[in-house]
Amino acid sequence: MKIIIGLGNPGDKYKNTRHNAGFMFVDKLAQNPEIAPVNENLSFSLNKKLKSRIADTVKRGEKIILVKPETFMNVSGIAVSGVLAYYKAQISDVIVVYDDIDLLLGEARFRESGSSAGHKGVQNIIDQLGTNEFARIRIGIRGELFESGVVPSPTSTIDTSSYVLENLSDREMPILNRVIDKSSEKLIDYFGKKESFSAGVVKLNS
Template sequence: MKIIVGLGNPGAKYAGTRHNVGFAVLDELAERHNIRIDTAKHKALIGKGIIDGEKVILAMPQTFMNLSGESVRAIMDFYKCTVEDLIVVYDDIDLDVGKLRIRQKGSAGGHNGMKNIIQHVGSQEFVRIRVGVGKKPDHMDLADYVLSRFGKEDLANIRESCGNACDAVETILADGTVAAMNKFN
């Protein structure tokens, strides 16, 4: 079983913001595979299903971004999964809008949600898909930027990158992480 976690903040106030790209990817993945993410469990909204023959848990932590690790740890413990079973999808301000980066392991890179997950799972050795949301303008505070919505000029690119991130998850499940890295990085 694989646990696919999309990071974001709960509530309508944050829907469509840069920080909620992980939720957007999971929404599209759920739609593609007829998985309902509607069970409140382990401080998350959870959906169970099958993608490319692999049992999956789709999870959207409801702890707010900076405490995402609490939910991820609870899910991993309940389903008796290890970091090898974990895929995390999240926003990255160091990548241009529409770009993806897939890695088999790595640091948090300054992302507080990832810092908290690494702290709670006790490892950096899990697959992550970073979705580019664009560099913060110099005049903006970082928190204000990641909680802002995409401008009209970026909407097509972000929609395409969310679709590509779904394709990347499917490739990881079917062919492995290296194949996804070769195709999408």
């Protein structure tokens, strides 16, 4: 079993914001013909008890569960811990997908574990589960605001909390979609295989 948890904020207001890259990832994954039923997409259903929208399928004999927490980003751990308990899942079954302002738009990184690096949604998951030993896919969102060529330091006056809640521009959205597609293919190739989730980098050529 693999549980793919995309992080984001629920509601149309946040649908196209940078902070919802995780939701966009699992939505695209649900549409991928490699895992979706023939001639249709997987559909998400609201599970009020688990505070999440959930879709499931089977790939190469392995159950795949896609999750979009209905809690807001900063308390994602509440939904995640409930989902794991319900499915009697191990921490090794979990892959969390989320936006990362430290990575350039058009880049994604696969990691086997690690700190939250300041991402409040991820930190809440760590706090709720009591461990950071879960796999994750970080989707880069550092885009137009940073095109001056100078990457701001952690003490920069740029308001990153507002930046992540802004909608992606018409130029940015296709780039994000392409890296999500490429990352999805890498993830799908891993389903149903015996080797463990491994670190890696996905970058667009242009």
